[in-house]
Amino acid sequence: MTDSWATFGADLHLETTGSTGLRTGLMDALREAVRTGRLAPGTRLPSSRSLAVDLGIARNTVADAYAELVAEGWLSARQGSGTTVARRAEPRPRPAARRTTRSRPVPAPPTHNLRAGSPDLSTFPRADWLKAARRALTAAPNDAFGYGDPRGRIELRTVLAEYLARARGVYAEPERIVICAGFVQALKLMGTVLRKRRVREVAVESWGLDVHWKLLADAGLRMPCLSVDGLGARTDELSGLRGAGAVLMTPAHQFPTGVPLHPDRRAAAVDWARRTGGLILEDDYDGEFRYDRQPVGALQGLDPERVVHLGTTSKSLAPGLRLGWMVLPESLVEEVAEAKGLSDWSSSALEQLTLAEFIASGAYDRHVRAMRLRYRRRRDQLVEVLAERAPGVRVSGIAAGLHAVLELPEGSEASVMRSAAWQGLALEGFSRFRHPEAPPGRDALVIGYGTPTDSAWAGALEALVRVLS
Numbered sequence: 327m328t329d330s331w332a333t334f335g336a337d338l339h340l341e342t343t344g345s346t347g348l349r350t351g352l353m354d355a356l357r358e359a360v361r362t363g364r365l366a367p368g369t370r371l372p373s374s375r376s377l378a379v380d381l382g383i384a385r386n387t388v389a390d391a392y393a394e395l396v397a398e399g400w401l402s403a404r405q406g407s408g409t410t411v412a413r414r415a416e417p418r419p420r421p422a423a424r425r426t427t428r429s430r431p432v433p434a435p436p437t438h439n440l441r442a443g444s445p446d447l448s449t450f451p452r453a454d455w456l457k458a459a460r461r462a463l464t465a466a467p468n469d470a471f472g473y474g475d476p477r478g479r480i481e482l483r484t485v486l487a488e489y490l491a492r493a494r495g496v497y498a499e500p501e502r503i504v505i506c507a508g509f510v511q512a513l514k515l516m517g518t519v520l521r522k523r524r525v526r527e528v529a530v531e532s533w534g535l536d537v538h539w540k541l542l543a544d545a546g547l548r549m550p551c552l553s554v555d556g557l558g559a560r561t562d563e564l565s566g567l568r569g570a571g572a573v574l575m576t577p578a579h580q581f582p583t584g585v586p587l588h589p590d591r592r593a594a595a596v597d598w599a600r601r602t603g604g605l606i607l608e609d610d611y612d613g614e615f616r617y618d619r620q621p622v623g624a625l626q627g628l629d630p631e632r633v634v635h636l637g638t639t640s641k642s643l644a645p646g647l648r649l650g651w652m653v654l655p656e657s658l659v660e661e662v663a664e665a666k667g668l669s670d671w672s673s674s675a676l677e678q679l680t681l682a683e684f685i686a687s688g689a690y691d692r693h694v695r696a697m698r699l700r701y702r703r704r705r706d707q708l709v710e711v712l713a714e715r716a717p718g719v720r721v722s723g724i725a726a727g728l729h730a731v732l733e734l735p736e737g738s739e740a741s742v743m744r745s746a747a748w749q750g751l752a753l754e755g756f757s758r759f760r761h762p763e764a765p766p767g768r769d770a771l772v773i774g775y776g777t778p779t780d781s782a783w784a785g786a787l788e789a790l791v792r793v794l795s
């Protein structure tokens with residue numbers, strides 16, 4: 327009979343459950359841990375004080391949960407030996423899936439959301455979009471309702487060419503643009519085309535989004551990674567990657583570190599591409615949002631024949647639109663258009679015409695300007711509040727975009743994440759964005775300050791500060 331023990335909340339691996347209330351949630355999680363044998367009979371539980379600290383909740387909540395579970399027979403409490411898992415609480419294997427649906431713990435819907443990756447969805451310019459949609463539909467020629475050019479509607483490609491040249495310094499002609507379903511489809515199409523060209527490897531940044539890596543892997547590509555430091559991706563490492571036929575980068579605002587790529591490194595990437603015949607896939611996901619000065623121009627402007635510029639409306643308007651664009655080297659247009667045609671023929675003509683109208687009317691510029699101000703205000707509030715109430719936390723990556731990196735004391739990321747979950751605060755740890763081949767990085771959080779609605783922002787910020795201070 328072992329007297330195993332769990333001194334810290336971390337050892338318990340407790341997950342929040344779908345129950346309402348922290349006490350009920352904790353009770354459900356403990357019951358589940360006992361039921362499945364994760365907490366064996368005889369296991370000594372942490373003191374209510376230390377578990378409360380670990381989970382960032384009130385000590386009374388833990389003490390009450392323990393007391394009720396003692397009363398139910400799951401736990402026993404003896405003077406002097408603390409709280410242990412009751413010896414008669416025999417672990418039982420999880421019942422079959424159908425019977426568990428009622429009791430299986432599911433993550434509680436968080437009250438606050440500071441996950442990176444989304445703009446404030448409540449700001450979608452519904453009235454202006456509706457106006458643009460009405461105008462677009464009224465003016466649409468009959469051929470808009472037929473099968474069109476897989477590259478997309480010429481009306482949208484024409485206004486985009488003008489917009490991208492003006493706002494992002496992209497060398498764009500309508501003939502080089504392919505409209506697609508967001509960055510994700512652009513990457514998928516590029517993966518297909520590169521594989522057809524017998525490219526086997528696409529280098530990626532060592533910190534980024536796993537869904538993008540999965541897309542490339544799905545196309546049959548290997549992904550060696552470039553280190554990322556305070557100046558962005560280490561483009562000097564490209565010359566060591568002999569097999570790489572392309573590199574995927576976020577030059578304007580590295581995701582997730584938030585660093586703009588240093589000018590020397592921008593030049594080095596282009597030099598590499600010219601020297602080796604490689605391609606740079608430029609993910610310009612939030613390039614419009616730069617706060618301290620003019621946005622950094624797109625890398626594509628340096629060499630439109632070696633850089634594929636990939637843009638999206640997911641940050642500037644809404645991810646639900648699923649509208650993005652590729653500005654391609656001339657030599658790639660035909661192949662990419664063919665891949666788009668084989669994938670879904672073309673993106674929805676009416677959505678494209680609406681976006682064309684929305685941009686041409688000036689509504690897009692107005693919206694981006696207004697959102698830039700709003701996000702900048704939030705970013706400033708985040709920095710101010712943390713400086714005041716969590717001065718040990720350093721904020722970085724804040725010159726642009728909708729997210730910031732909060733650097734934590736070493737070894738604390740996991741416990742801060744657990745504590746946030748128990749406070750009903752959804753956020754993401756920095757480690758979630760590590761490429762599998764990259765060495766572990768610093769302990770940090772990636773905070774999407776653009777995500778909450780205006781009315782939810784203050785509450786989310788307060789919950790964050792509570793977790794950190």
Ligand SMILES: Cc1ncc(COP(=O)(O)O)c(C=O)c1O
Nearest residue numbers: 443508509510581611638640645
């Ligand atoms: C790094 C990065 N690239 C691209 C995107 C946009 O993807 P999509 O246009 O498919 O919505 C996002 C959105 O969260 C992102 O974080």
